[in-house]
Amino acid sequence: MSDGYMWFEGVPFPTMDFTPEVLREAQESFAFKDENVLILTYPKSGTNWLIEIVCLIFSKGDPKWIQSVPIWDRSPWVETEDGYNALKDKEGPFLISTHLPIQLIPKSLFNSKAKVIYLIRNPRVVLVSGYFFWSISTFVKKPESLEQYFEWFIKGNVVYGSWFDHIHGWMSMKGKENFLILSYEELKQDTRSIVEKICQFLGKKLEPEELNSMSNYSLLRGQTLDEKKGSIMRKGSKKMLCLPNISEYALPSGDWKNHFTVAQAEAFDKIFQDKMADLPRELFPWQ
Numbered sequence: 001m002s003d004g005y006m007w008f009e010g011v012p013f014p015t016m017d018f019t020p021e022v023l024r025e026a027q028e029s030f031a032f033k034d035e036n037v038l039i040l041t042y043p044k045s046g047t048n049w050l051i052e053i054v055c056l057i058f059s060k061g062d063p064k065w066i067q068s069v070p071i072w073d074r075s076p077w078v079e080t081e082d083g084y085n086a087l088k089d090k091e092g093p094f095l096i097s098t099h100l101p102i103q104l105i106p107k108s109l110f111n112s113k114a115k116v117i118y119l120i121r122n123p124r125v126v127l128v129s130g131y132f133f134w135s136i137s138t139f140v141k142k143p144e145s146l147e148q149y150f151e152w153f154i155k156g157n158v159v160y161g162s163w164f165d166h167i168h169g170w171m172s173m174k175g176k177e178n179f180l181i182l183s184y185e186e187l188k189q190d191t192r193s194i195v196e197k198i199c200q201f202l203g204k205k206l207e208p209e210e211l212n213s214m215s216n217y218s219l220l221r222g223q224t225l226d227e228k229k230g231s232i233m234r235k236g237s238k239k240m241l242c243l244p245n246i247s248e249y250a251l252p253s254g255d256w257k258n259h260f261t262v263a264q265a266e267a268f269d270k271i272f273q274d275k276m277a278d279l280p281r282e283l284f285p286w287q
């Protein structure tokens with residue numbers, strides 16, 4: 001913990017709400033059920049957006065659930081102490097969130113038909129988003145500059161480890177019928193079609209106009225983020241908490257260009273090509 005992370009099996013985690021005991025117990029003992037839906041992302045890839053969409057699909061577009069129950073209770077995190085305790089004895093179909101790399105996910109996932117939605121995002125934007133988010137957090141090692149965070153990110157010395165390893169690990173599930181891969185960029189570009197795709201995957205029917213308002217981490221205000229310096233929504237702030245149409249939440253995907261130097265952009269391109277050369281290009285619609 002002394003370096004600002006809680007390490008487990010070589011992967012850095014936040015220091016709050018994460019313990020090796022819970023991570024180990026979840027990995028060994030948590031029982032995924034066929035009726036569960038797992039929302040899976042690397043941090044800062046649009047998790048909250050996806051959770052709200054899936055919750056709205058489950059509630060047939062009725063916003064009451066998302067407006068009255070905190071997001072972490074609607075879709076608890078299997079790897080956190082609070083989330084794991086909320087999930088372990090829960091019955092019935094329910095949502096679960098995780099950022100875990102494949103080697104740390106509860107092993108029962110691989111013997112269940114639980115549906116998994118893996119949302120990926122341009123790692124350059126993930127990097128910038130993570131830099132701003134962790135800079136205002138009180139529970140993770142704070143980067144001193146984007147330059148420093150860039151180095152950490154490339155080496156995988158950031159919470160949940162390497163983006164490149166996360167993608168490689170989970171892409172081994174590609175092609176399984178209970179594994180849906182989506183990108184933030186597609187979701188932003190054509191929200192309606194992607195929401196329909198999610199409905200189809202989940203076997204749910206929802207009229208697009210049933211989608212109404214959303215909520216997010218506004219309840220955490222003042223506890224874990226220094227909100228004088230920023231919020232989970234870097235750009236949209238409060239406006240994003242209650243917009244009537246999901247697609248209006250989307251952020252400019254080229255934002256990373258405002259933060260990378262030319263040299264960083266070139267270096268990242270090269271690293272991306274080297275590390276991801278074995279995966280089909282069409283998986284990465286931002287490239």
Ligand SMILES: Nc1ncnc2c1ncn2[C@@H]1O[C@H](COP(=O)(O)OS(=O)(=O)O)[C@@H](OP(=O)(O)O)[C@H]1O
Binds near residue numbers: 043048049130214
């Ligand atoms: N509703 C909605 N629509 C579009 N985009 C959204 C939405 N909610 C969150 N976001 C953007 O997602 C980024 C945060 O990612 P996560 O939700 O994965 O964060 S976390 O890892 O769970 O903390 C963060 O991206 P950046 O703005 O680029 O930092 C959020 O703005």
